[in-house]
Amino acid sequence: MSLTRWGAALVGCATLLLTACTVVDLDANGKPIIPADPNAKASFDNQTPQQIAQQTWQTRVIDAANKQALDANALSAKMKSSSSTTQSVFVRLTSKIESVDVSNEREHKLVINVNGQPLKVQLGPVINGNAIRDATGFKFEDFTNQVQFAQLSRAYAREAVKHLPNVDPGWAGKTATMTLAVTLNGGKAEDAALLEIKPEAQ
Template sequence: MSLKQWGAVLTGCAALLLTACTVVDLDADGKPIIPADPNAKASFDNQTPQQIAQQTWQSRVLNTATRHALGSSELATQLKTLSSTPHSVFVRLTGKVEKVDSSNEREQKLVMIVNGQPLEIQSGPVIRGNAIRDAAGFRFEEFTNQVQFAQLSRAFNREAVTHLPKVDGSWNGKTASVVFAATLTNGKADDAAALELKQEAP
């Protein structure tokens, strides 16, 4: 085959290769911009816990609580199982506030009687525990490491406080509606954390 014929073949191959290629846009640094894979698993790798909490508060926390919150009788049923494996749930209650515990100003709690037993519900400004994160269904596998997963609990607890009214002694004896997350273990509801809280008209 002559050089001229080889040139024609090579030119044809190059044309086929170009036709098969997809043009990719470049970013400001001249690097190719790869489109996101629509089937890729959602990842929080490049977000701070605070960003995750803010962005998922409605979709993963409040919406889940609206769909799956237990009432007082359902909560009582779950507590009777006496499971030693902690699991967190959302609960929606309306009842009388027996008292507001302000002995620690940074960790105030409302005490309500639920199924004949007093239940402390944290109202901030500091809320402790993993109840909100775990009740919303977040799992360790979604995160880069254990530290980020642990920090998300604190971020959700801080986010909850921004949506709650100021609670003081004037709430004593009043009827209130509350949506909260709690961790159930061995027949007890621990680390109850308010998500929504309001006084009802007398």
Template sequence: MKRMRAILAISLALAVSGCTVVDLDASGNPIMPKDPHAKPGYSNQTPQQIAEASWQSRVLDVAQQHAMSWADMETKSSTVKAGGSESVFVRASGTVAALDESNSRERILTLTLNGKPVRVSIGPVMRSNALRDAAGFRFEEFTNQVQYAQLTRALNRHAVQQLPKVDASWVGKPVQALLAVEMGHGTVNDVMAVELKSGEAP
């Protein structure tokens, strides 16, 4: 018994000597250092809160730095593996060829870009992961697949809220667009509007 107590005493002493001093907050609770391997604090935020809080830093700033031209996007799509997909931001100037409002929930704006018609989703419902993936959000940052999927819908809803009111008066006019595009191998799968501005580029 004495031997066991001695071993326990030595173990306790070693444990105490190896401890580091931890600062306390105003309530006297220890302030724990941030775990470098921890996931971001998205678990305590709703998808809508994440979309709103990260819109500037993770969507607009990323688009500003990495958006490519429509022609460059088409070239890049040829490098996508067959059966795979990749999403990018694209800045494009074109002309509005048509506005399809036959489905009032999923309206489509057809833009003529580089002489080709391109169907662009403008909402209010947009069924695409292109924005989330182009912005670089990764599954590993979230609690589970459900939260990750809900973020897609929240980001798309937030994008729609930023768009101007698009009506028939836009048809035939020039437009400046920031788009989120999902590419397949040599193809364009989904295109959704992130920003739209009627008129020529300044």
């Protein structure tokens, strides 16, 4: 083969190689920027619990609650069927607000009636328990940094309070639709946390 043909062949090969390659952008240090794998498991290694709560609030809490929330009848059935276990669930109820207690600066609560039983619902600013975090389906093993998992409950509680209106004693006697996260423990509803509330038209 002549040198001319060799040269043409080499140029052809180089062209094929270049067209087969994907151009990768470089960062400020000249290192390639690898696009995130959309199928990769989310990593929270370098995030604070508050950042995780903020980034996942809509998808893991509000959107999930809209899809999975139990009504009053389903909640009662779940309480009976899980009387020997502990689990947290999302609940949506329309109920008359029996009372609102804001006498404790740190722990405001309202009381509603669910199938003949009173249920205390936490309004913040302090919300106790792990109901919100555990209802999302997050598990201990989802986090490499276990401190994040332990502190995520408090971060979600702060996020919930940020999105709530001011519920004061003036709400007592009103009927409202509420979305809650509730822990079912031994057949009882505990640590109910308010996520959303909307008063019904009178």
